[in-house]
Amino acid sequence: AQSVTQPDIHITVSEGASLELRCNYSYGATPYLFWYVQSPGQGLQLLLKYFSGDTLVQGIKGFEAEFKRSQSSFNLRKPSVHWSDAAEYFCAVAGAAGNKLTFGGGTRVLVKP
Amino acid sequence: EAGVTQSPTHLIKTRGQQATLRCSPISGHTSVYWYQQALGLGLQFLLWYDEGEERNRGNFPPRFSGRQFPNYSSELNVNALELEDSALYLCASSGGQGQLYQETQYFGPGTRLLVL
Numbered sequence: 001a002q003s004v005t006q007p008d009i010h011i012t013v014s015e016g017a018s019l020e021l022r023c024n025y026s027y028g029a030t031p032y033l034f035w036y037v038q039s040p041g042q043g044l045q046l047l048l049k050y051f052s053g054d055t056l057v058q059g060i061k062g063f064e065a066e067f068k069r070s071q072s073s074f075n076l077r078k079p080s081v082h083w084s085d086a087a088e089y090f091c092a093v094a095g096a097a098g099n100k101l102t103f104g105g106g107t108r109v110l111v112k113p
Numbered sequence: 114e115a116g117v118t119q120s121p122t123h124l125i126k127t128r129g130q131q132a133t134l135r136c137s138p139i140s141g142h143t144s145v146y147w148y149q150q151a152l153g154l155g156l157q158f159l160l161w162y163d164e165g166e167e168r169n170r171g172n173f174p175p176r177f178s179g180r181q182f183p184n185y186s187s188e189l190n191v192n193a194l195e196l197e198d199s200a201l202y203l204c205a206s207s208g209g210q211g212q213l214y215q216e217t218q219y220f221g222p223g224t225r226l227l228v229l
Contacts, residue, residue, distance in 0.1 A: 032216050043117075043203055044220040051216060090156065094216065100146065100169055101205075101218060103156040 002027040002095050006104035013081050014112045021076040021107050023091030032094040033074045034101065035065055039087045047089075050074060061085070086111040115140065117221035119204050125227045126194050134189040134224045138206030144168075145187040146207070146218055147179060151200035162187055163208070194228045201225050 003026045013019050025031055032051055036044040048059025055067040065076045074091060088108045092101040118137045126132050138145050147159040158171040162181035176192040185206075191198055202225075205218035 034217075036220070043222040044205075046217065046219065049217055092156075100158040100161055100171070101148075101156075102158070105155050 002031065002093050002102045004091050004093050004102055004104035006089075006091055006107050008107045009105070010108050010110065012110040012112060015083055016080050019076075019078045019081045019085070019109065021089050021091075021109070023074045023076065023104060024072050025074060025091070025093045026072065027093055027095060029095070030069075033065075033067060034092040034094070035059065035063070035074075035076050036090045036092060037061075037087045038090065038106075044090065047076070081109075081111055083111050083113065085109060117204055117206050117219055119202075119221040119224050121224060122222070123225045123227070125229065127229050128194055128196060130194050130228075132191045132194060132198075132226055132228075134191075134202050134204075134226070136187045136189070136204030136206075136221060138185050138187070138204075138208075139219055141208065142206035142219075143185055143208040144206060145181055145185065146205040147187070147189050148203045148205065149173075149200045150203060150223070151197070154200075156203070159202075160189070191226070196228050199226060199228045 005024045034049045035047040038044050047063050048057050050057050050067045058064050063078050088106045090106045091104040120135045144163040146161050150156045161169040165181050179189040181187045201223045203223045205220045207218045
């Protein structure tokens with residue numbers, strides 16, 4: 001069965017500082033990997049996804065993520081955080097195209113001025 | 114292009130009642146997914162419909178059911194509501210032309226259900 005772990009429940013960063021959110025997955029084959037962001041009271045917005053090919057993927061809002069098969073990780077990064085990046089971030093895995101998503105527990109990001 | 118829409122935005126019911134939640138997918142998408150986001154339980158997969166058929170079901174009791182209509186919109190029905198059904202219910206859609214679309218789920222804003 002597939003699973004996703006986001007080890008950090010909360011992260012606080014200063015505006016302008018870099019951000020890295022950790023995601024570890026468990027799946028037997030090459031998974032489809034996603035990062036979504038959820039602002040308070042809102043639905044989920046897709047930040048980026050990895051299906052195959054280049055292991056460093058670029059997303060919206062200046063985010064990028066790197067797939068590392070050897071570490072079963074798909075960490076999300078942003079070089080310089082803006083106050084509007086304060087939200088909850090979810091990593092997700094799908095075992096096959098169009099199949100259900102399994103989500104991590106989420107990481108809540110707080111941005112200090 | 115319009116995104117995934119859900120109605121109502123908020124729904125208040127009492128224990129034992131039935132709730133009906135609605136979802137309209139992105140135009141051209143044939144798959145609809147339902148997820149529950151309950152406090153302390155995270156995001157959990159409920160149901161997946163594609164071309165009018167139920168394709169997969171999460172670990173939820175039978176009182177959670179749904180259907181997909183010929184226009185690909187979908188309803189989620191929750192019967193005999195319990196207090197712990199209070200949650201944000203998110204609908205997502207996928208599909209359309211081309212491989213890049215089929216694997217990605219796009220989410221609506223959700224329906225917040227409160228059971229009293």
